[in-house]
Amino acid sequence: MLSLPFNALLLALSFFGLSTAATTTSSPPASVFTYTNDNGNIGGGNQSFVFALNIDQSTSDVYIHMSAPAGNSWMGVGFGSVMQNSFMFIAYPSSNGTGVTLSPRVATGHSEPSYYKDIHCNLVWEGGLPNSNEVTKEGSASAMYLDAVCHNATKWSNGELNTGASASKTQPMIFAVGPGGHGPSSNLQSDDLSAGLVRHTAYGTFTMDITQALSKDSTTAGVPLPNGGPNNSTYTLSGASTSTPKSDHDPAPAIHGLIMCLSFVIIFPLGALLLRTLNRESLKSHGW
């Protein structure tokens, strides 16, 4: 008789143990975009850019993992094919240089994206997420890492992401990183959510399968874990297209520079500059 409660306790503990193991090893449903440059020797796991997405349909909370080479002044991803009207996750080193600041931003009209105070984001630290919210400059893990949730973030002042029955399998997305290399432009360190950004010199577009990133409720929602397999902290492409980033510079040197330095970035304001870039590139390729 006396042993029964004890056995019940053991049973309860083992259930607790099992469920703990389950939550730390199974990733929320996710779509994962990765970009790896040709020589790929900069960035976490040698990847130049990673963006992984999970969305809780019940709360519209958006969970993200993002990483880019540590030398870049900022990194960003937005919903939409251009910056205008896009909701963007922009991250940069915090004032102490080793943490990360996440600034949710929206660009209206032709102005550069500004801090969007109506959506609140929190950084996330959790088991299974390596180097969360750190800027690491050591060795092959050298990168800026972001793990975060933005609450109620599928609708903003001038746009909306469909996460219902007609969620897109090819949602247009943009990504960019701020100038890397040397000089003041690569030294952004700030806790200010409205920190000024130096415009990028190149940017990329890709598409994401939103349907693959949806959780019905908070029991399965969260920051996507690395999906590179057992004991592998790498994120691998899943539910997303590949991308060929474009550059704002003269195409040949820029592409060369991109491969050599991984300093690819976007243009602010995108509207006018995107057109300029495309025109210039199409003129060049026409010439060739």
Ligand SMILES: *[C@@H]1O[C@H](CO)[C@@H](O)[C@H](O)[C@H]1NC(C)=O
């Ligand atoms: C990254 O690339 C370098 C050189 O190509 C290689 O030595 C290193 O093992 C790679 N690191 C990872 C984590 O794959």
Ligand SMILES: *[C@@H]1O[C@H](CO)[C@@H](O)[C@H](O)[C@H]1NC(C)=O
């Ligand atoms: C740097 O700042 C971040 C917050 O931005 C904080 O989480 C981290 O602990 C700080 N690191 C050090 C070494 O103080």
Ligand SMILES: *[C@@H]1O[C@H](CO)[C@@H](O)[C@H](O)[C@H]1NC(C)=O
């Ligand atoms: C979510 O945001 C929308 C505006 O985009 C607002 O109308 C709604 O009340 C918010 N929901 C919650 C739970 O805060």
Ligand SMILES: *[C@@H]1O[C@H](CO)[C@@H](O)[C@H](O)[C@H]1NC(C)=O
């Ligand atoms: C981790 O997974 C990635 C992608 O599948 C692979 O390229 C890499 O070699 C793996 N790394 C290790 C250490 O197994």
Ligand SMILES: *[C@@H]1O[C@H](CO)[C@@H](O)[C@H](O)[C@H]1NC(C)=O
């Ligand atoms: C993963 O690592 C753990 C601890 O190092 C080890 O026990 C386990 O066998 C590894 N699993 C695989 C599939 O390599």
